[in-house]
Amino acid sequence: MSSRRTAPALFAGAATLLLLGSASATAAPAHADHHATLRALAAPHDLKVGTAVDVSALSDDTAYRAVAGSEFNSVTAENVMKWEVVEPTRGTYDWSQADELVDFARRHHQSVRGHTLLWHNQLPAWLTSGVADGSIDAPELRRILRDHITAEVKHFKGRIYQWDVVNEIFEEDGSYRDSLWLRTLGPSYVADAFRWAHAADPKAKLFLNDYNVEGINAKSTAYYDLAKKLRAQGVPVQGLGIQGYLDIQYGFPADVEQNLERFAALGMQTAFTEVDVRMNLPAGDTERARQADDYRRLLDACLAVRSCTSFTVWGFTDKYSWVPGTFPGQGAANILDENFVAKPAYTALADELKTTRRTGHRP
Ligand code: XIL
Secondary structure, eight states: OOTTTTOGGGHHHHHHHHHTTOTTOOOOOSSOOOOOOHHHHHGGGTOEEEEEEOHHHHHHOHHHHHHHHHHOSEEEESSTTSHHHHOSBTTBOOOHHHHHHHHHHHHTTOEEEEEEEEOSSSOOHHHHHHHHTTSSOHHHHHHHHHHHHHHHHHHTTTSOSEEEEEESOBOTTSSBOOOHHHHHHOTTHHHHHHHHHHHHOTTSEEEEEESSOSSSSHHHHHHHHHHHHHHHTTOOOOEEEEOOEEETTSOOOTTHHHHHHHHHHTTOEEEEEEEEEEEESSOOHHHHHHHHHHHHHHHHHHHHSTTEEEEEESOSBGGGOSHHHHSTTEEOOSSBOTTSOBOHHHHHHHHHHHHOOOOSOOO
């Protein structure tokens, strides 16, 4: 039996791929693609199921475009809303690629997660070098940050349902990350960023976002303490984004559901924002089964806690994954393989959505 036939979920993508002329393909599947998509399965749960989107692949790769448009009801820009892309020269904004994605989302009745307004990576050179050589001082950097957040959030006003306002601001031990933001502005930049974002689009839900905060640990507890403090001060922070990068050689994180619950108790949403599960290559069936289980357990925790409002994978196909370029020797982290064929991880997510019921209330 061909792998295609064992993977009905992928007929949309695989058929397109075949039609595009894979030389060895004998024929495109004759029957229509009737599988229930992840987005259809997620609908009764009041949960957005999303993917990060690589905008170049979206324009160049028909199969990629077909799956991105059909399987998900939420999209996140993998790169094109980041500072280096939208403001490559000081004061000159280029929204073209981000607008392309937002248009795609509108045409496919998808919501858009905004990612990200403030990070220590993928900053434009004019900014990092200006801070390094002292030509941008603290008051100037604060103005630059305010203008950037205001311009970007306003540009997309009404079209973004959740914004990752600050990304990866803590170290693993729960101290503030040593970044140019902290060094130049001190920790008050965090509250400022949320206030500016809220002023520019009061309806968007504003998120903190980080990795290694799935379970209860020093870092997620620092987020919990910060969120509690900010909310007590009236700072508009409404969600904790949990990136969800796992690696099958480590155990599944402890107390994920309890972690989501404690943020819910603060009146906050949670979201899995960038899930992928990597492994050492080459990988076999055992590894793929373990991966499927990790995906399923993250989604299960999200479904168990009503305030978990979106579950986003960081790309859906191994073909365009960031993992091999960042973690040498690792990969195969996504739910579809390089040919858009569903892996056990895809089936695990679909089954989880089919068989689980959600209860409880949502903030
Ligand atoms: C990654 C992208 O996937 C890559 O294409 C890019 O080269 C670097 O950034 N955490 C985040 C994401 O919040 O923005 C990162 O995305 C992955 C880690």
